[in-house]
Amino acid sequence: MLLRRLRWIIGFNHHKISSSPSPPPPSSSASSSPKRLVNAAKPILLQPGQSPPHPKLKEHPMSEFEALHEVAIYIHRFHNLDLFQQGWYQIKITMRWEEGGNSSLATPSRVVQYDAPDLGSNDVCGVWRIDDTDHSFSTHPFRIKYARQDVLLSVMISFNLSLDKYEGLSTSAVILKFELMHAPLFANGLQASPDAYSAAIHEFRIPPKALLGLHSYCPVHFDAFHAVLVDITVHITLLKGDVHTSQPKVTSGYTAVKDVTGENLYKSKQAVLVRALLTARDILIEELQKLHKSINQTIDLTDFTSKLDDPKLFASSLPGGAESAHTLVSAEASAKSQIGSQKPNGNVDSWSNEYILSLSMDELLNSFHSLGSQVLYLWNTFLKLHRANSTKVLEFLRDAWANDRKAEWSIWMVYSKVDMPHQYISSGVDDSYHGRGRTSVLRKLTDDPAQTAAMRAELHRRSIEQMRINNRSIQDMHIFGDLSRVPIVIVERVVNAPLRTTSGNSYFTDLNQKNASSFLTDIGSKAKKKLPTASPQQSSRVLKIVVFVHGFQGHHLDLRLVRNQWLLIDPKAECLMSEVNEDKTYGDFREMGLRLAQEVTKFVKKKMEKVSRSGSLRNIKLSFVGHSIGNVIIRAALTESIMEPYLRYLYTYVSVSGPHLGYLYSSNSLFNSGLWLLKKLKGTQCIHQLTYTDDPDLQNTFFYKLSKQKTLENFKNIILLSSPQDGYVPYHSARIEMCQGAAGDISKKGKVFMDMLNDSLDQIRAPSCEHRLFMRCDVNFDVSSQGRNLNTFIGRAAHIEFLESDVFARFIMWSFPELFR
Incomplete structure (x- = not known):
């Protein structure tokens, strides 16, 4: 230890501590493992608990x-x-x-x-x-x-x-x-x-x-x-x-031997290590070859790999010299066509377990030393390459990690496609509730879409509990620590339909698991088409701004976890955490929208001037994220005239549990009682607007007029996050879809709701954008750890969980990174 510290002190004074020097390339006597013909004797396989025949153990020491x-x-x-x-x-x-x-x-x-x-x-x-x-x-x-x-x-x-x-x-x-x-x-x-x-x-x-x-x-x-x-x-x-060296002993761990001699019982452990070194060597060669292609650095392993199967390489270590070595390589070539076992990298493996077990102890010892030298040489070659190209290696591995997120996190994500209806009708039961396949079966169990969604997520959660994760990836214990506690995200991609017609219906089409990857690829290819063409000027820049808006009685940092995930995907994004409506969310939505519009335009102009000083501004991508009534404030801000010059720059809109259709149909009686108290005791204007009591005529209410404004049609991507466990915002309102209460309501109230719903969906169908992505994401949290309390009973727990957890945001944002860059 003292010697190590002294070496470090000497190295640190030169600003670098180097590792032990790399050994020279393997010599002809240590570059590959010795091999010989596989003995034709059939191995004896022992069943669990079965004792092997009583061998006569050799008494001389053996290599371990x-x-x-x-x-x-x-x-x-x-x-x-x-x-x-x-x-x-x-x-x-x-x-x-x-x-x-x-x-x-x-x-x-x-x-x-x-x-x-x-x-x-x-x-x-x-x-x-x-x-x-x-x-x-x-x-x-x-x-x-x-x-x-x-x-x-x-x-x-x-x-x-x-x-x-x-x-x-x-x-x-x-x-x-x-x-x-x-x-x-x-x-x-x-x-x-x-x-x-x-x-x-x-x-x-x-x-x-x-x-x-x-x-x-x-x-x-x-x-x-x-x-x-x-x-x-x-x-x-x-x-x-x-x-x-040690005396041989029989242990209980050996389950496959070539014969009943004590030598073969003893060497099973040694054979396992030889086999493992061979696998480690092949993985290192494969990884070095990948780095050679990705970082454009010359890694010449031709001489090294060409000698791995050279018969002359084993002449000095095998009995019988070159003749035995030639027989060994011939046996390996024959084994490649007969055994066909697979290595971790997918190549054909000629070193089967039976073949390794057939080697003598001397041959195993030579193989162990030879493979060990090869692995050490490759390992030090890799570390030296990494040290000299640390930035390029980091970028290569980070890109590979980002691509793997879609597959690894798909355990908790369910993908489906939904056809947007041509038009919702107000008489009778809406046809959009009658689906096909598994979804239709679920909908027959209950008439409440929120309960159906919760049941679907619960069934998926139970299936996850039975899973056994068996892969080679590093597992984040924040997620993999308890698989059943992770949120389930049901992603529905809504397929665009033509503008409103007089009839039509929607249907659900579940994607099989095998189609999930094509679903992601389709979205990624369309997102790439939206990217602006690169300017010849190297100094030009795309200014990307994301505005985060809190909800009722909220704080400007409420959405900080979503902001952090956005910054991890796009570190160059400029984030505005809106503060102008803190402590002012009791008032009129129009006033709150105006304040937000003024705050946003001021922020955008400031960033535009900063970019213009350092280079040319090629394009702007203006995105919004809102929580709860923050989404209503965002839509109200977009109606202001000062925002009109920036509407063509709107890019991605993420609505986190937003009441887009208000509380005209709300089934949570406890929450409705709370809203009634707020209106009576505090005279809260925004609550009157949410519940359509701000005007006796429903067609003169704030929400009805807002639905007529073109607040959604300019966004390239629209993502609506909802939760069937959220009792604070009606499920249908967060998803901008039909609710059962309105489906059979032929009164004026039902007609007003249908007009609002159709007007909102018409904005999403509008041809102002060549490719628009519209997704609904159902997030189902595990609230079992919170027990049965008032928060879970009235649905507040899930509403707040959107602000206190970032796992759902990781899943969605890293599965569709093109939408957030």
């Missing part, structure tokens, strides 16, 4: 192989999205076997500071350190002073996971733990105490399948109260350990 997993963690950048406190921060990392608890901690083995921090800066204090008591690694402390601040950490720490206690490979996963350590500041800026405390924790699970080879981006966000982004990449391989 050891191996270990090395996990290299590159900590590239710390980006402050939304930390509430200034102060000194640092990242602490520990790693352990999942089944072994804290007694099976991984050991830090080496550190590489590939870009030296600015030690002279006031924002950097001290150096990184390793704590031998808990085997943890901590980055150097850094000071956070403002939002959107970047801190380049540029350090790699590798951990060793020993396999000593396992017979062969481990079946346990690995838990990778990140802690955000924080030390506050005094008023004069000094650190409050020398010891930081743990402010937040983010854990990841590395499944056993990934331990033989993994190269993945791993973003660390911590939690909603400590919203940051730590850019991290994780790389794993299996390395050769020591070889020592």
Whole structure:
């Protein structure tokens, strides 16, 4: 340990700590594993619990192989999205076997500071350190002073996971733990105490399948109260350990042997490790080839790979010299056509379990050393390449991670297509409730669409509880910790129909799981067509602005979690968290809309002037996100004349539980009683407007007139988020669709509702946009942990959960990233 620290001190003075030098390429005696013809004897397979025949064990010592997993963690950048406190921060990392608890901690083995921090800066204090008591690694402390601040950490720490206690490979996963350590500041800026405390924790699970080879981006966000982004990449391989001699012994872990000799019983563990090293080698070769194509860096492995199957390579290590080596390679070629087993990368595997078990102990030992040297050479080649091209490797792995989100998070997302009706009619029961397939069966169980949606989500949640996640990806424990607690998102893409006709109906068509990917591809291709053509001028820029509007009695930071996810997808977006209507949401929607319009136009002009000073402005994308009545305020603002010049720039509109059709038909009696009290006791104007009591004539009410205004037709993308558990906003109102109460209502009230509904949908059908995406997303939260209380009973819990959880936003936004860029 002292020698390691001295080496680090010497390296740090040169602003770089380099890893151990890479070994030379494998020589002709150690470049590939020795092989021979597979013995034709049929192996004996032992059933579980069956004892093997009593062999006569050899009494001489035998070689026992050891191996270990090395996990290299590159900590590239710390980006402050939304930390509430200034102060000194640092990242602490520990790693352990999942089944072994804290007694099976991984050991830090080496550190590489590939870009030296600015030690002279006031924002950097001290150096990184390793704590031998808990085997943890901590980055150097850094000071956070403002939002959107970047801190380049540029350090790699590798951990060793020993396999000593396992017979062969481990079946346990690995838990990778990140802690955000924080030390506050005094008023004069000094650190409050020398010891930081743990402010937040983010854990990841590395499944056993990934331990033989993994190269993945791993973003660390911590939690909603400590919203940051730590850019991290994780790389794993299996390395050769020591070889020592021991007396052979029969253990219970061997289930397949070639014959009944004690030697074959003993060498099963050794054969497993040889096979694992072979897999680790192939994965490293494949990953290096991918990097060669993606980062445009020359990685010449031709000489290395060409010698892997060279007969001369084994002449010095096999009995019989070159003749035996030639026989070995011929056997491998024959096995390729007969065995046909698959490697993790999908290639045909000629090294079957039977073939490896047929090798003698001397041949296994030679193979172990040869493969171990090859893996070590490739591993150090990869680490050297990563260190020299860290930015390009990070971008490549981050893009691969973003593409994989659609597939990984599809567990909690259900996709379907819905035809938009040509026109809703007010007499009789609306035909749009009669569907086909599985949806129609569900609708027969209940007449309430909200209950139908909740039932559909609950059935899907129960099926998830029976799932066994068996993949090679790093699993975020915020999501994978308890699969049944994650929100279910039912995504309905509404297919556009022609403008209103005199008749028509809608129907539901569920997509099979296999069609979900084509559904996403279709949306992505249409979104790409909307992107503006690049200007020849390199300095031109597309100004992207997102306006977030809170709801009733809300705060301007209510939608901060959605904003943070938007910034992760598009870091260059300019975000306006509207403040002009804080403490003023009791008044008239028209007044609130005017104030918002003035705030937005002022913000847009300011950003336009800033861009114009640094270059040319090519285009503007103006998006809105509203929660609850914030959506009504947004639509009221769009009717103002000062917003007219900006309507052609409208891009994406995300409505989070917005009452677009008001409360003309509301089935929540408790909530309706609360609205009645607000009107009587406080005379709240916006509540009168929501309940259509602001004018005796329904056709003179605010909401009826708002539906006649063209507030939706200029958006390129419209996403309506609703929840059947939300009792604060009528389900149909949040989704802009038919409700059962209005379907059979032939009174004037029913006619007014139908006119509003048809007018709103006509705006979405309007041909002002060549390609418009219209989606309804049902979010079904798990509120079982909150128990039965007043909030869950009246439906407030789900309404507020939209503001306190960002998992649903992650699912939707990362599944359709083109809509938020």
